[in-house]
Amino acid sequence: MRVLLLPLSLACLTTSHLSHADSTPLSLPTQVVLGSQQNQPDARLPLTRDxxxxxxxxxxxxxxxxxxxxQRVPGILALNRENYAQDLQISSRGFGARAQFGVRGVRLVQDGIPLTMPDGQGQPALFDLDTLDRIxxxxxPLAALYGNASGGVIQGFSGEGPFYPTLENRTAVGNDGLWRSRLRYGAQHDAVNIQTSLARLETDGYRDHSATRRDTGSLRLGIDIDDVSSLTxxxxxxxxxxxxxxxxxxADQLRADRRQAVAGSQVFNTRKxxxxxxxxxxxxxxxxxxDQITLMIYGGTREVQQxxxxxxxxxxxxxxxxxxxxRFGGAELGWQRQTVAFGLPVELAAGLTWDYQGEERLGFVNAQGRKGNLQRDEFNRVQGRDAYLISTWTLHPDWTLTAGVRHSQVRFSSDDDYLQDSNDDSGSSRFSQTNPALGLSYQWTPALSLYAAIGKGFETPTAQELAYRPTGSGLNLDLGAARSFNRELGLRLRQARTEVTAALFDTRVSDEIVTGPNQAVTGRNTFINAAESTRRGLELSLNQQLDHGLSFYAAYTYVQARFDSYQSEGDDFSGNRLPGVPRHSLFSELAWQVPDSNWRTALEAQGMSQRYANDANADSASGYAVFNWHASYRHSIGGLNLEPFVRVNNLADREYVSSLIVNGPGGRFYEPAAERSWLAGLSLEYQWR
Structure with missing residues (x-):
């Protein structure tokens, strides 16, 4: 069964297939066949996609x-904090680097269902990596058509379950009591395709006071209703x-003992x-x-205690x-049509979206690790409404124009129910933005395509960034949205054994959301708007197939990210570099699939240059380069497949800082990476035929 899924908020930005010589209309790539092999990006769409x-x-x-x-995608920094309480740190072209937990500035989506909340905050731990087919x-610039984000979109696609019933267990163990095991089942039952998984992770943690247990589960049902409709x-x-x-x-604590936990973490038993x-x-x-229509509906619950x-x-x-x-939820209704306008083939996509999150927020005294008296009680809401229209025009067999516009409205409101302080901090804030985007691509040769694109984007504050004022209580309703203007030039070269991509980008941001003065008494971060900032850079990737089963891949990113105009509390940070954003970053891999064998091994290299830890550029983390090695072997016995594997990270036992808590209170900026570490595992898969 081939189950079709149509994530309409991604309406014209995924892939379709059209050869250079094909004169048929360019198919708008709205529908994605789940479980298919990785599709090549359409060379005629003016976008950067990996x-x-x-x-x-x-x-x-x-x-x-x-x-x-x-980590292998150019332009993306995906950093492991060695701290599961705060999740990964992911940024794109510098957007999101300031996030002290979770992901902001980059939209997260799986199978058309948003994993980013309406306020722009996302949690990468929600991706079900055990069932993904591709990311x-x-x-x-065209990423602006996705809505409330400036750095782009990370979208996961689940795979179909295999035709024959298949049960798999994959277990891995490593340093510091690390253990993870998953159980996955997939099969085709008449018109229903099923894929489900359960997993548990446990670790004592690389650092003191960082033990974790994480349980995850997922279920995907693909149903062929009839020849013209499907449901996922x-x-x-x-x-x-x-x-x-x-x-x-x-910095002093890092030098003294990189594995230690801050003393306050023990006194107040910090945990989430x-x-x-x-x-x-x-x-x-x-x-x-x-015509094609799609209806998407989602909803859920999230409970947090920190x-x-x-x-x-x-x-x-x-x-x-x-x-x-x-409690959160939303819906999207979309429409797509192929037609002819002014004698030119054109495809149209339009849609309406609605998203909602409502949460009760309580605050209590931390009585040395126990919950004390009530200090905050409020109910906060975020509502988002979007409308979009996107068109792709085939101007000539070699020229394609993509144009679109998205109008977004986001409203924050708060009802204060804690009146013991004699203050009613209820209030609301509304953000509205219309973002156009335009791109033109040219197929120079069957192997080489060029493109250019421009577009506007915006990024609202998240609920957490609005949560605290520098003084007093209640939401920081003076905080505004950041707005960006994006330009890009790129090329793609695809030959039999070589793939090369390159992109030059220039982004101007006004009202950049930055860390403001610490809140009085608590020292927790608050946020303000800086005036202007600029991000300019280059992304390169090379994928080269060599002889004798060897292959080489490299991804390099150069980013010059600066504050053009930024003053705060009498300090002038104009001209300073954006914290958390390295000027250079690199990932490369030399892999060997042993000919006529099921052995595979690879050597990885990754690194980056210096990163500043604060807006003043007074503290920084040094650049680094590390090497990793991994290998696996696959063996079949009847219907049973066995695959043992091993990995060693940081072969040279290098001490370095993985992620930074940008503008962290008290100078606590540094989250160290693990030194040399190992991982070993075994996958067992049985299929009934």
Missing amino acids: SVSGAQLQPNALGANLSESL DVLRG LLFNALDQPDTQDPLGLT SVRHQQGGMNYQRLLSNA FLAFPGSGQFSGGGVIELDR
């Missing part, structure tokens, strides 16, 4: 962190109780518990006039224990 699939998705790695596969990463049902869940948080280290469930449906139907490293007992402090009880 796909990760196959062995690249889980390169003999743990299989729990998106950073394992995204697409989009950057550049999705459900996933995450349960991560009492994940210890060692907090960031100062998360329970998340969400489900969705995606219905697609082809109408008699060749113990911070201070009591939070002051009058306006809001507490040192945060409890969030969130």
